[in-house]
Amino acid sequence: MSELGVTPGQTIGPFFHYAMPMPDDRVLVPLDSPGSVRLHGHVYDGGGNVVPDAMLEIRQCDASGVVPRVEGSLRRDGSSFTGWGRSGTDSEGHYWFSTVEPGPTHPGAAPFFAVTVFARGLLDRLFTRIYLPADPEVLAADPLLATLDAELRRRMIAVRDDDGSLRFDLHLQGDQESVFLAYPRHVG
Amino acid sequence: MTSLRTPVPADLESQADLTAEIKQLQAETRPGDAQPRLDWPPYRSSLLRHPTKTLRYADPEGAELVAPVFGQTDIGELESDLTVQPGGEPIGERIKVTGRVLDGDGRPVRGQLVEIWQANASGRYIHQRDQHPAPIDPNFTGVGRCLTDDDGWYSFTSIKPGPYPWRNHRNAWRPAHIHFSLFGTEFTQRLITQMYFPGDQLFALDPILQSITDQRARDRLVATCEHELSEHEWLLGYRWDIVLTGTHATYLEPGDE
Secondary structure (H helix, E strand, C coil), X not given: CCCCCCCCCCCCCCCHHHCCCCCCCCECCXXXXXXXXXXXXXXXXXXXXXXXXXXXXXXXXXXCCCCCCCCCCCCCCCCCCCCEEEEECCXXXXXXXXXXXXXXXXXXXXXXXXXXXXXXXXXXXXXXXXXXXXXXXXXXXXXXXXXXXXXXXXXXXXXXXXXXXXXXXXXXXXXXXXXXXXXXXXXX | CHHHCXXXXXXXXXXXXXXXXXXXXXXXXXXXXXXXXXXXXXXXXXXCCCCCCCCEECCCCHHHHCCCCCCHXXXXXXXXXXXXXXXXXXXXCEEEEEEEEECCCCCECCCCEEEEEECCCCCCCCCCCCCCCCCCCCCCCXXXXXXXXXCCEEEEEEECCCCEEECCCCCEEECCEEEEEECCCXXXXXXXXXXXXXXXXXXXXXXXHXXXXXXXXXXXXXXXXXXXXXXCCCEEEEXXXXXXXXXXXXXXXXXXX
């Protein structure tokens, strides 16, 4: 199969804040609505500093494991679940989403949020997954997690806060560097 | 007006030294890499912000195989024309930027969201962090959105952005560019990049563009000025096509056929 010349990526730069964020772009379901969960965390650089100019986007299934193909993520109507959201980090490097926990796409599948990461200083987007903290056997059987050692696997799984929130810190570099992904068609 | 000028910090590297560093790193990089190097010291902000481990291959599944869906409800009618502002016309060269969004197999990406943002004609963004002492244009915000049509075409009317200084090294200037944000039909095709204007003498000096070490790949970020797209006594037309990575839905591993 011949590939066309793929357009290279470039950094999102420092000035996206007035362009990319939209009201409620991170609110996939209304805050504190039944079944809602807060997914949040900090973004860190290799020196352990917070990254105040990063942006995360998530794509996910609904609670029954279906990926919505519904418009309205930029101008939300307050009721449709679109399965996509965008959150910049604040001055503390913190991001958050109000969403639902994705269901398994098939029996036994380990549910996850698909994530894209952008930042000033990051020359191209990064992909990762945030897995739900689930049954260890389910997680161990996941095709991707099964290829990772226990430490790397741990880094891909969100932590349940006492208040029920899902916490996932992202490390662009360093001892705790997150696991970032490539997909087969990313190679030209 | 000298009060607007900041003193030159003595410890910043010169452009000549930075350019030499870029050339040396490019000579050490294997040719043909289509993507920017993430580990790219000439872009100082990248030092602590790039992963050091090899990316892990994942077979996309579930939500990764479906891009977010956007529609007419997501964008305003006038958002593809950045020159339409309540207060009047912005200052600068009026331009049209248009092209097609294709996937890695040449198929048009239909009905998908394209977002852009850019500096004004004098090289200033409407952003708190932009301290460049060039005038803000009250009639230009520099943000646009549109959906591609059934053949993958997008089109924006805007003002040609100016180059602007930044603090990567001494006397550092970014070539004029427009930031583009693109989606395909799969989540795995997500792309944010920058479009440049042809013939800019700043290309060779820019560590961000030069992080793409292959000349042919860099050229894919440069629009062409096309006379057929220009409009009589109105604007200059630029063409820029975007090719996303391939989709996985119908992908066969090499050797499967």
